[in-house]
Amino acid sequence: MTDATIEVAGLRKRFGATLALDGMSFAVPPGRVTGFVGPNGAGKSTTMRVILALDSAxxxxxxxxxxxYRKLKRxxxxxxxxxxAGALQPSRTARNHLLWLAHSQGLPASRVDAVxxxxxxxxVARRRAGGFSLGMRQRLGIAAALLGDPPALMLDEPFNGMDPEGIIWMRGFLRSLAAEGRAVLVSSHLMSELQDVADHVVVVGRGRVIADVGVADLLASVAAGRVTVRGAVAGAAAVLGxxxxxxxxxGPDTLVVAGLPAQTVVAHLTRAGVPFAEISAHRATLEEAYLELTRDAVEYQGVPR
Structure with a gap:
């Protein structure tokens, strides 16, 4: 499959007094799902629109x-x-919606049926798209994105409106796209879903990149060797301190320890004769990491710069 790495470098975009993009730079290579996350107003949608030449930087x-994008022939x-997902002519059937898109790219009707x-x-191919639920419109939008069998895909909030079955399908679908060697950029506010599918994450705030890192590395840095201990709080706190x-x-029987690995915590408490009911290494979540990284990256208020 052709390498279609998505690259943005030094993007700046202002809408009147609002600076939407302030040097946005990152790359989405083939073969992995890259999560694209940040608070409202962080510049995610604007970045995607610039990539697709819907806005000019x-x-x-x-x-x-x-x-x-403007120079791509197909x-x-x-x-x-x-x-x-709402960008469609509601009176058209799902199949006809895809047929006119396929025609614009010189693609056969057989490709429409495949996607x-x-x-x-x-x-439901012959049902009018205007009667579709949000989840069904998302699926129709995904079918449209796949029409040209592209080596790169960009999806903005694809989990929105999906029922549990649809969410499970979406997880496997995104992973399969990356496994085929495609570059996949996914914007979402659902951190729990991205954690299950993304290999890498680009965290943005106020129009610039805050973090560009592998998900596993990010979670490890947030966990930072923390250990949860349940048992005799006072005695354990004194010994470990x-x-x-x-x-x-x-909590009344719970404390969190930083700076010592779990096995060392066990050794200290055992040696001191302090009883404990449970010791477990902290498992960070992508949501926790996101909140920590974006603590100061609130929605941009448009102060002139």
Whole structure:
């Protein structure tokens, strides 16, 4: 499959007094799912729109496979996208909606039928799209993004409106796209879903990148060797504090220890004869890491700069 790395470098974009993008730079290589997360107003949607030439940047570049979107002869065959599941003519059937898109790219009707099956909506292909639920419109948007069998995909909030079955399907679907060697960029506010599918995450705030890191590395840094201890709080806190740990009491029988690995905590408490019911290494979540990283990146208020 053709390498269609998505690259943005030094993007700047201002809407009147609001600075939407302030040097946004990152890359989405093939073969992995990259999560794109940040608070409302962080610049995620604007970045995607600039990549797709729906907005023009004031400075910087946005390339797919080394080429600006405007110069792609058959753009749907290079990058597929879903930015707004409601962007369709409601009186058209699902199949006809895809047929006119396919025609614009010189793609056969057989390709339409193939993506309808992939998205799981072939049974409703002749229903008017205006009567679809949000989850079904999401699937139709995904089918449209797949029409040209593109090596790069960008999906904005694809989990929205999905029922539990649809969410499970979406997880497997995104992983399968990356496994096929595609570059996949997924924006979502559902951190628990991204944690299950993303290999890498780009965290943004106030129009710039805050973190560009592997999900496993990010979670490890947030966990920071913390250990939860349940048992005799007072005795454990004294022993572990003397051993150099940072101890925080979080409940009547629970404390969190930082600075000592779990096995060392066990050794100190056992040696001191302090009873405990449970000792477990802290498991960080992507949501926890996100909140810590974006603590100061509140929605941009448009102060002129």
């Amino acid at each position: 004031d400075a910087g570049t946005a390339l797919v496979g080394g080429v600006p 753009p749907l065959c290079t990058v597929g996208s879903l930015l707004d 309808l099956r992939t998205a799981g909506i072939d049974s 003397d051993a150099g740990a940072r101890v925080t009491v979080t």
